[in-house]
Amino acid sequence: MKINPGLLLVAVVVVWSTNPIQAQNDMPVAVTLTTRLGDITGFRDNRNARIFYNIPYGKSPTGSRKFAKPEPFGKWTEQRNAMTPSPMCPQPKSEINEALGFKMEEDCLKLDIYTPVNIHVERKLPVMVWIHGGGYVAGGAVTYDGSALAKTGNVVVVTINYRLGLGGFLSFGDSIVKGNFGIWDQILALRWVKDNIVDYGGDPNEVAIFGESAGGMSVSLLSLIPFNRGLFKRAIMQSGVANSLFAFQYGPPELHRATGKLLGCPYQEVDPRTSLECMRQLNISTILNVTTAKAVESSSARLMFGPVLDGELFKRPIMEIFADDRSEELEFFRSLDVMVGTTDSDGSFLLRLGATFQSEYGYNISNEGLPHQVFCDVIIPSLSADYYNGNREVSNALCKTYGRANDQAENSRQAVKMLGDIFFLSPAVKTLTVHASNNTRAKSYQYVFSEWRLPFSFDANVLPPWFEGAGHATELIYLFFLESLKLVRPNITITATDYELATKMRTQWTNFGKYGNPNGLDPVREHWPSFESNGRRFLQLSKNNMTVGENYRGEHVNFVLNTVPNILRSTSSAAFFIKNHSPSLTVVLVVFIQKMSTGFCS
Structure with a gap:
């Protein structure tokens, strides 16, 4: 386990x-x-x-x-x-x-x-x-x-x-x-x-x-x-x-x-x-x-x-x-102030999804990662069947965009990115763009949480060596739980920078709750700019440095939001959202999210 x-x-x-x-x-x-x-x-x-x-x-x-x-x-x-x-x-x-x-x-x-x-x-x-x-x-x-x-x-x-x-x-x-x-x-x-x-x-x-x-x-x-x-x-x-x-x-x-x-x-x-x-x-x-x-x-x-x-x-x-x-x-x-964000490896449910096929195809996702063939011939067609009417052109485009045939570790990381782009990041950017477009009434803010070196001495024992980034729900540790870790793991080393990140994030979240602005009312050193539909500025949340960027993973977001729907339209696919999903990916995904809510992933 x-x-x-x-x-x-x-x-x-x-x-x-x-x-x-x-x-x-x-x-x-x-x-x-x-x-x-x-x-x-x-x-x-x-x-x-x-x-x-x-x-x-x-x-x-x-x-x-x-x-x-x-x-x-x-x-x-x-x-x-x-x-x-x-x-x-x-x-x-x-x-x-x-x-x-x-x-x-x-x-x-x-x-x-x-x-x-x-x-x-x-x-x-x-x-x-x-x-x-x-x-x-x-x-x-x-x-x-x-x-x-x-x-x-x-x-x-x-x-x-x-x-x-x-x-x-x-x-x-x-x-x-x-x-x-x-x-x-x-x-x-x-x-x-x-x-x-x-x-x-x-x-x-x-x-x-x-x-x-x-x-x-x-x-x-x-x-x-x-x-x-x-x-x-x-x-x-x-x-x-x-x-x-x-x-x-x-x-x-x-x-x-x-x-x-x-x-x-x-x-x-x-x-x-x-x-x-x-x-x-x-x-x-x-x-x-x-x-x-x-x-x-x-x-x-x-x-x-x-x-x-x-x-x-x-x-x-x-x-x-x-x-x-x-x-x-x-x-x-659009009358509401909104803040929308993701983690940079929100697609971490690949760890569970990939494990469901490893006995059949003879690999170990916890060690060497996901083989390119399984990614392109099993995972992607499953996703396409669930959400893109089984469109082969979409499957081919996903494999070409994200697959890495010559590097299994990088192939695995790209698989995580693909799932994150499709299920979390691209919808988030679409939501922000719709909210921010010509909106003079309310503000929009985007964040990307990327603090993947968590305050544990046992990281290497629980995450695959190829895994990088902050998995789904990781930011909740800093918002809710950091001080509690030693109650269950007395040997954990929590650094001053961990506490600093937690304090910054809690301040940003509550500032937004109070004022609709994560910066608060006074000038701050690490200013979080508002999201605008043309520049798409965001704040990257990290222990070492909070940095402002623009158009996070813009090419991949454009691929998901525009290229894939264009392929579907050009190949006469009936709909982007289908009424009856085929079983494989959807069930694994929801089981993962269900487990995530109580923190258990076996």
């Missing part, structure tokens, strides 16, 4: 946030507030943070509320104990989750709040709401500790749960089960923040939302829903945007009906209401066991879950919205 540090620590260091009381020798100091919803007791720890865990924003999504829009929780009648972290929403079992003692409950529409200790009644603080990643099928608020951000930026940090997998995204494609319940959960949580965060010292009129991977995609999607106006003013999208290939599903109803059949609730033979009621009667463990087992057994993308066109939240495909300058969705999006 290999552990990738950029993924492992997202989970392992949450020992700190799972039970910070035990992680500290000092006893916590209880903090009781009287709020409009009732009295609540959280605690103050020695990190200069006040923490309120497990606050319900929605009623338990069980019974008639299962596979339905969430309902506000309302008031509680007795003093609420907010010293125990919120449970995660139901999701496939994970060794890491079990080892760390994470709880899963259907009654999971909860959020956690972190504030500085020095809250003043007269001066409310800006609020930053974190939406976790995990491929829409895994993750939870409990895995992110907002204390460091709250303390560094003098902001209120809120981390939220939302329903996942079938529970969050079942869709029959009709008025009976429209889907997108997980997105509705996120919206209800934001409305709770708008109505109640003032009781915890937050300013309801100064809210920013941020998230990574599926969380970044969620942030991006929320920014395209006009009736969210007033719930937030700014948005940070980390390694995930709404136009990412796997952020949105355009044809899942028949797949979800098939899921109902697997669960013993046929759809076609009966009224859909009957099928829905049948599924509501099923134990969540049964649903998880059947859907997870089927996905693993068949390696089929047909059991994947995510946002869909529902005629209510999302009325047309994202790229149609982007192409319509007069759309109300785009008008709302």
